[in-house]
Amino acid sequence: MSDDLITAVRNGHHRAVPPLVLKLDRAGRRAALAELKELRKEARGWDWQRQDKIRKALHVAGAGCHTGAAGCAGWIAGRDLRSWSRSPYPLILVALGDRDPAWLGDLAHRLAAKSLNSEAEYTFISELARMAACPIPTTDSVVEGWSERISTARWHGRSGRVELVEILRSDPHVAVLAPRLFEMRELPAQVGWYETPDTTDHWPAALRALAADGVLDRSQLVERCVTRLVRGGKTGDQRFFLTVLQQLSLTEDEERAHLRDWTGMAADAISVVASHAQDVLARLDTRGELSTRELAEVSGSVLFRREKKLVRGQLILLGKVLNRDGSTAGELLPVVAEAFGNEDVALQERALKLIARHLPAEDAALREELSFAAAQLGPIHREAVTALFGEVDEDGAVEGPYEELLPPVPELIRLDPAPGSVAELVEEVAAQLKSRSWQGSTPGALAAASGSSAFERTLDGLVRLARADRAGLTEALWEALAGTWFMEHGIDQQPEPSYVTTSEALSLVVGSLLGRVSYQAVVEGKSRWTGAGTCAHAALNGVLLARAWEAAGDVATDRVPFLLATPTWHTGALDAAELVERLRTYQRLGIAPGPADFSQALLRVRRKEASVAAEAAAALGTAQGDRLAAWIRADEPVAPVLRHGLTSDRPSAGNWWQRSASGVRHVLLATKERPVIQQEFPRSFHWLGRPHVPDSRSCYHWGAEQCPHWLATLPEDGDTLAAWLMTDLLNTADEGPRGGAWFLPPLVETGGEAGVALHLALAYGLGARHPEDRISAVDALLVLAAQRRLDSALLGRELAVLVDHDMVKVNRLADAVRTAAATGAYRTVLGVLAGALPTLLAYEKAPRGIGDLLALAAECAERCGTEGIEPIAGLAATAGRKGASQTVRQAARLLKTFTE
Incomplete structure (x- = not known):
C-alpha cells in the first residue's frame, strides 16, 4: 500500500x-x-x-x-x-x-x-x-494571519465591500484575538491601514463598536492602549493606539486614574501622542486635579523637547497656572527657565516675558537663580535680560578672538600586510565567506574602510599563499569551510558562471583554488564579464568582478606572486612608489601583470606629489611602467565632471512644476569622456571612460546595497564618484529609504578635487529625508571644512538650487545645519547659509522654515562675527517688511550683526 x-x-x-x-x-x-x-x-x-x-x-x-x-x-x-x-x-x-x-x-x-x-x-x-x-x-503569527483574513473578507463579500465592524462581529475568534493586537511587538500592516484620513471604516472605530456591544471589554482596551502608548514603538503603531484611545472617549475618572501615564507620554512619546497627553493634563489642571509639583515635573521634561508646538503649549499652560495662583512662582519659574535652552528664539522670548511678568520682587534667591539661567541667552535678549536682572555674567564666556571648532582631519591609516600564515588567512576567509561582512552594511567611513580593506588583504593573501603553500592552504580551507553550501555544490551548478555577484567574489576565488569552480568556468567567466551596465553601480561592481575572475585564474595556475592593486591605505588609495616596487618585482620574475589588476592599481594610485615615482616608473623600461608614469603625470580625474548649468540667482515665484526643469524634479551632473580608459583598459572598465548624462531613474541597486568597494575603486576621484552616485542621494532627499547617504563621510576622505559634484552631494545629504542621513552629511561637511576643502559659498548656492527645484525642504536643511553649528562650527555654517539665503529671501512667499535658517544664521553671526562674509542680498528688504513674523524678526536680528 x-x-x-x-x-x-x-x-x-x-x-x-x-x-x-x-x-x-x-x-x-x-x-x-x-x-x-x-x-x-x-x-x-x-x-x-x-x-x-x-x-x-x-x-x-x-x-x-x-x-x-x-x-x-x-x-x-x-x-x-x-x-x-x-x-x-x-x-x-x-x-x-x-x-x-x-x-x-x-x-x-x-x-x-x-x-x-x-x-x-x-x-x-x-x-x-x-x-x-x-x-x-493566540500567538503573533495567528493574529497576523487572522487580521489578513479579516482584511481579505472586507473586499470579497457577495455584495461588494463589507463594513469592517460587521465582519468582526461575525468572527468567532474576535473576542480572543482582537485584544492580542495590543500585545504584539508590531501591529500587522493591514490593521493600521485606512483608505482616507476621515474614514470611520477602520479598526479603531470597529474596536470601539465591539466594546459598545460588549464583545470586547472597554476597560481592558483603555488599559492596553495607555500601556502601549507609554511603552512607545513604531510611529504608525503609536498613532493606531492613540486613535483607539480617542475613539473610546475616556471619562474624567479614567483620565485622573492615568495621571502618571500622561506625564510620561508628554515627556517621551512621539509628538502626536505627547500633544494628546498635554491636552489631557490641561484638562486635569482645569479641574484642579494636577498639583503644582506634578506640573513642574512634567513641564521640565516637555520644555526640553524640540517640538515648538509642545513647548509653546506647555508655556501657555504654565502661564495660566501662574496667572491663577502667583504663589506657585517659586516652584514654576525655574521650570519656565528651562525654555532658555530651546533653539527657537521666539520661545526663549516667550519664557523670558513670562518670568518678567511673574517674578516676585522680594525673592532674592529666586531672582539669582533665574539670572544665572538667563546668562545662556544670546545677544538678542541681552537688553531684556539686563532690564530684568541687571548685568549678568555670560555662562562660559571666553575673552579673545573667535575660534572655530572642527573635528581633526582624518589621517590615512596604512593597512596591515596580507595574512602571512595559513591559519591567519583561513580564519579571515571563513569569517568573510560565512558572513559576507566585507560587502558592508553599516554606513560610515570606518565600516566602509574595514569592509573593503579586509576583502583586499584576504584576496592578496589567497594569491600569495596559493603559490607559497598550496597544499597546506587547501587542506585548511576544506576543513574550515566544510558543510557550507558553496563547498557542497560549487559555482558550476549556477546557470551562468558570469552572473556571479560581488558578494560571491571571494567565494569564486576560493572555489577556484579548491577545485569547486572548474578552470574552464574561470576562463569562460573572464572572457564573458565585461562590466556592461546602465548605471555606475553595475560598472563599479564590474571592476571588482573582473578582478575576482582574474584572481580565480591566478590561484589556479600560480601565475603571480601577489596582486598589484592591494591598497596601501584604508581609503583604498595606493602609494605610487609602492606600486613601482611591485612592478619591479614582476619585471625581475618575468611576469606580466593581470590586465584588470593593473588597471585597478592605476585607478587607485595617488597622483598628487608623485613626480619622483613617475620618473622611477618610466625608468623600468616596461609598458606598464610607461603607462604608470603617464597616468601620474597627466593627473586627470577618471571622468571630469560637468557643471549642471542651473542657477538660483532669479528663482521663479511659480509653483513646483514651473520651477522644475521640463517638469522633472532632479539636479544631476554629467561626466565627460576619458578616451584613455576605453583605449588602454579592459572592457570591464570601459563604462568609466564613457561620457554619461544625468539620469534620475532608479536602478535595482538603489537602496539595496552599501558597497565599500565602490569608493575603494576610485579612491582618488571623489568628485567623479559623487557625480555617478548622485541618484542615490537624490532619492534619499526625496522618497528613498534610510541609509542612502552612508557613503558621504568616506567620500570626503577620497583624493582629488572637491568640486561641484562633492558639494552638490553634500547639499542633497543635508536635505535628506531621514535624520540619520542628515547626520552623515553633517559629519562629511565638518570633515571637509577641517580639510580646508569646503567652498561654503558653492555649497550654499547648490542648496539654493535644490530648494528651488523642490528637492530639499528648508526645515530639513535647518535641522542639519543646526546640528553642525551645535558642534562649534559657527563660521562654517554661516558661510553656507550666506550662500543660500539670497535665493530663499527672493521668493514672493517665504518658504516654510526660512525663519529657522535666519535665526540660526543670526546666532552664528553673533558668536563668530561677520568678518569676511559678504552682505546677504535681500536681507534688508526682508527685515523691513511689515509685521512681526519670525522671518522678519530674525532677518532684522541677522542684519543687525552686519551693521554692527
Missing part, C-alpha cells in the same frame, strides 16, 4: 494522497515516511519544474504519515515544500482526519508557534482547533 502512496507522490497526484494515507496503519505510515524523507532529499537536487510537480503531493503525504505532532508540524512548515499553486492545507486536513483531537490540538499549537502568518495558515490552524475542540492559539 505504501508503494501506491510513493508512486502517487512521484507522479504528483496530490488529490489521491489523502485516501492512500488513511488506508495505512501506524507501521505503514512510518515506513512510507522514511521513503518520503529520502524523496525529499533527492528532490532538492532537481530542477525547479520537476520539484514543483511533486511538491504538493509530497507535502500532504509527509504530513499525513507523521505519527508525532512535533514532526508533523516541522514537515508542514518546511519552506522547500511550499508551492506557488493553491494551498495544500485542505488535503492535509483530510489526511489527518483519523487523528485524536488532543493530537490535533497539539499540532495546532506547535504550528502557531512557528512563523506561519498568512491567511492560509491561519485558516488551517483554526480548522485544526475546531476539529480538536480546543481554544485557538
